[in-house]
Amino acid sequence: MTTSNEIAIKHTHQSQLSKVDFNNLDFGKYISDHMVVANYAHSSWSQPEIVPYGDLLMSPAMLSLHYGQSIFEGMKAFKMKDGNISIFRLKKHHTRMNKSLARMCMPEIIESMFIEALRTLIELDHRWVPSNEGASLYIRPIVFASEARLGVKVSDLYKFIIMTTPVGPYFSKPYRLKVEDHYVRTAEGGTGFAKCAGNYGGAFYPTQVAKEEGFDQVLWTDHKDHQYIDEVGMMNVMFVINGKLITPSLNTAILDGVTRDSILTLAKEMNFPTEERRIKLEELEKGFKDGSITEAFGAGTAAVVAPIQSIRIHGIDYTIPLPDSNSFQLKVKKQLMDIRTGEAEDKHQWNYIVKTK
Numbered sequence: 310m311t312t313s314n315e316i317a318i319k320h321t322h323q324s325q326l327s328k329v330d331f332n333n334l335d336f337g338k339y340i341s342d343h344m345v346v347a348n349y350a351h352s353s354w355s356q357p358e359i360v361p362y363g364d365l366l367m368s369p370a371m372l373s374l375h376y377g378q379s380i381f382e383g384m385k386a387f388k389m390k391d392g393n394i395s396i397f398r399l400k401k402h403h404t405r406m407n408k409s410l411a412r413m414c415m416p417e418i419i420e421s422m423f424i425e426a427l428r429t430l431i432e433l434d435h436r437w438v439p440s441n442e443g444a445s446l447y448i449r450p451i452v453f454a455s456e457a458r459l460g461v462k463v464s465d466l467y468k469f470i471i472m473t474t475p476v477g478p479y480f481s482k483p484y485r486l487k488v489e490d491h492y493v494r495t496a497e498g499g500t501g502f503a504k505c506a507g508n509y510g511g512a513f514y515p516t517q518v519a520k521e522e523g524f525d526q527v528l529w530t531d532h533k534d535h536q537y538i539d540e541v542g543m544m545n546v547m548f549v550i551n552g553k554l555i556t557p558s559l560n561t562a563i564l565d566g567v568t569r570d571s572i573l574t575l576a577k578e579m580n581f582p583t584e585e586r587r588i589k590l591e592e593l594e595k596g597f598k599d600g601s602i603t604e605a606f607g608a609g610t611a612a613v614v615a616p617i618q619s620i621r622i623h624g625i626d627y628t629i630p631l632p633d634s635n636s637f638q639l640k641v642k643k644q645l646m647d648i649r650t651g652e653a654e655d656k657h658q659w660n661y662i663v664k665t666k
């Protein structure tokens with residue numbers, strides 16, 4: 310047992326790194342050697358520890374399995390051109406995690422504990438950060454209720470874990486979408502703005518139905534009358550209409566995506582006009598008919614941008630031109646990648662730097 314900056318480290322005896330084929334990284338296939346673990350009991354979090362990645366012992370009566378107190382985050386670390394590692398917008402991800410925790414009646418985690426534990430983990434497993442272009446180390450923090458008890462209650466015990474997985478460059482094939490006007494992912498006042506496990510569980514079935522109908526994802530609409538656009542699958546959605554970047558304004562049914570926020574910020578820097586407001590289906594129908602919609606894409610950590618090739622609205626498939634190298638989405642994606650790797654100036658202090666010595 311060695312310690313570094315108060316985070317105790319139990320080293321693995323059997324690194325799995327040599328088994329990783331860095332040229333062929335399926336998302337989540339290989340999990341890195343170590344993980345962060347902290348426990349919450351008696352109204353406080355224990356000091357996090359780093360231990361070899363592996364199974365946990367748990368009770369079938371663990372409350373998160375029954376009543377769903379379970380949240381997560383998703384962010385990425387990149388190899389920079391100077392050999393150091395950058396974790397992208399770590400603080401914003403931490404703030405959002407605390408919002409998810411508060412909504413699910415779970416204990417928040419202070420920033421210094423979160424950052425110190427993650428920094429120590431990335432330093433230790435720095436060899437797991439891929440260096441090929443567009444590849445990264447995906448970081449997955451989770452918090453879940455761990456008390457074993459069958460009665461319905463807010464758990465008194467929780468576990469916080471951070472694990473990581475190397476991921477390759479993600480080129481999504483352009484999405485064919487269907488506007489979802491029957492099922493909802495969430496509703497205003499619900500948990501849509503929180504990254505809680507149940508939002509995903511509830512979205513699987515409508516998405517599966519859409520896939521059976523030949524679509525890749527659904528375009529979620531508001532729960533009241535399915536008139537306004539919310540999100541695409543598990544990404545925020547953005548359109549270029551009449552030369553303006555337009556995305557739905559945030560509400561409690563929409564996840565406050567870090568990629569969405571970063572793209573809006575960069576668009577302003579690129580003097581590309583932006584608008585955050587409600588987007589009505591009728592406006593999209595009209596825009597597709599008169600050709601004023603020139604781009605449509607999803608925005609999220611996994612893909613950065615995922616182009617949309619068609620959307621079915623009220624039985625009609627509208628097609629969107631595929632992005633060329635002059636498109637806003639490919640320019641902004643490149644700018645974002647350049648900031649992360651240190652090729653472009655990091656004006657907003659988005660990179661949290663981990664030195665690899």
Ligand SMILES: *Cc1c(COP(=O)(O)O)cnc(C)c1O
Binds near residue numbers: 504608
């Ligand atoms: C995670 C997530 C996003 C994307 O957020 P990023 O911070 O950009 O990765 C969008 N919508 C939903 C529902 C999500 O869970």
